[in-house]
Amino acid sequence: NQIWYLRKRPVGKLADGDLELVTEEMAPLGPDMIRVRTIYLSLDPTNRIWMSDMDGYLPPVPIDNPMRGGGIGIVEESNFDDVPVGTLINTGLSTWAMYNDIPGGMASVLPSIPGVPLTAYMGPLGATGMTAYFGLMDIGKPKEGDTLVVSAAAGAVGSMVGQIGKIHGCHVVGIAGSDDKCKWLTEEAGFDAAINYKTEDVGAALDKRCPNGIDINFESVGGEIMDVVIARLNDFSRMPLCGLISTYNDTDGSPGPTNFANLLMRRTTLRGFIILDYFDRFPEGAQAMAGWLMEGRIKFETDVVQGIENAPASLERLFTGANLGKLAVQFGPE
Numbered sequence: 001n002q003i004w005y006l007r008k009r010p011v012g013k014l015a016d017g018d019l020e021l022v023t024e025e026m027a028p029l030g031p032d033m034i035r036v037r038t039i040y041l042s043l044d045p046t047n048r049i050w051m052s053d054m055d056g057y058l059p060p061v062p063i064d065n066p067m068r069g070g071g072i073g074i075v076e077e078s079n080f081d082d083v084p085v086g087t088l089i090n091t092g093l094s095t096w097a098m099y100n101d102i103p104g105g106m107a108s109v110l111p112s113i114p115g116v117p118l119t120a121y122m123g124p125l126g127a128t129g130m131t132a133y134f135g136l137m138d139i140g141k142p143k144e145g146d147t148l149v150v151s152a153a154a155g156a157v158g159s160m161v162g163q164i165g166k167i168h169g170c171h172v173v174g175i176a177g178s179d180d181k182c183k184w185l186t187e188e189a190g191f192d193a194a195i196n197y198k199t200e201d202v203g204a205a206l207d208k209r210c211p212n213g214i215d216i217n218f219e220s221v222g223g224e225i226m227d228v229v230i231a232r233l234n235d236f237s238r239m240p241l242c243g244l245i246s247t248y249n250d251t252d253g254s255p256g257p258t259n260f261a262n263l264l265m266r267r268t269t270l271r272g273f274i275i276l277d278y279f280d281r282f283p284e285g286a287q288a289m290a291g292w293l294m295e296g297r298i299k300f301e302t303d304v305v306q307g308i309e310n311a312p313a314s315l316e317r318l319f320t321g322a323n324l325g326k327l328a329v330q331f332g333p334e
């Protein structure tokens with residue numbers, strides 16, 4: 001087997017030597033277990049949180065342990081009759097390894113939907129799609145005519161949020177880090193407008209693109225972008241707090257919004273959420289997303305890097321913004 005071990009807590013950006021790829025013999029497969037070969041490893045901003053010792057929603061990965069992560073795999077050996085060899089599964093919270101042994105009873109078997117590529121099970125039909133769906137529907141509560149602003153808009157979660165918002169009749173404005181991403185958002189994903197935060201004055205652009213103020217801020221970034229959005233929230237606005245990616249590499253604490261008082265004045269409902277809490281409701285979210293996908297109302301992109309050896313270096317794509325859509329590393333053939 002090949003397994004990425006966490007050797008050091010990264011300081012700032014992930015560096016060479018923080019993780020180490022180790023080749024190991026595998027013990028014989030235990031009773032009721034399945035041996036799953038990783039096809040795709042999903043890379044997520046939260047991987048960086050798990051490497052640090054911050055007080056997160058899951059314990060940090062202990063030093064000298066395999067790195068936590070999951071994706072899509074195929075069963076290559078099985079001691080559990082209900083999950084035979086050849087079954088495709090979501091490997092959930094397993095490890096950055098070529099093979100993971102998983103209790104057969106806990107396997108999350110992927111449905112087979114004709115015409116839907118496997119990568120969709122990390123995107124619209126996977127955890128990032130569910131994050132978009134439940135964060136927007138449960139906390140954002142979109143209504144016809146609402147103005148919805150989405151940060152990290154061309155990423156896995158953001159691209160889904162905006163499209164679900166459009167389906168619910170919102171005026172959707174995305175914020176992203178390149179002209180190509182902005183073009184994709186308006187021309188492919190159907191956003192009403194997109195703002196390139198690297199070249200535009202985001203406040204002035206929001207004033208132009210959101211003439212009626214902002215009813216929903218789906219927040220994934222934090223920092224200055226969050227401040228300029230908060231400054232433009234309407235009365236009784238909603239703010240699903242999904243992520244704060246601009247702060248995950250910080251070494252010395254991360255400031256909150258500088259205009260916190262505006263959340264009081266505007267009577268904003270702000271709620272942080274973690275998608276794991278919605279696990280029991282995934283069938284509901286997946287059914288909705290699958291329906292829209294089949295109807296062609298949801299577009300998605302995947303950014304796939306080849307080779308297990310490139311997993312740690314590829315994580316950086318999320319922080320430089322190199323990825324359009326869901327980032328994954330392909331370890332082997334489908």
Ligand code: NDP
Pocket residue numbers: 043044045046127128131152153154155156157158175176177178181220221225241242243244245246247273274275276317318319320321322323324325326327
């Ligand atoms: P994405 O596919 O959106 O990739 C991350 C994107 O963030 C990059 O492409 C980049 O795009 C943008 N970004 C990175 N650094 C900055 C920065 N300093 N300022 C502005 N934008 C930045 O990742 P995901 O869709 O997987 O995750 C998006 C967010 O959702 C993250 O905050 C993540 O932690 C959160 N999340 C939360 C979950 C939950 O349960 N609460 C579950 C899943 C994700 P650009 O080119 O636009 O800069």
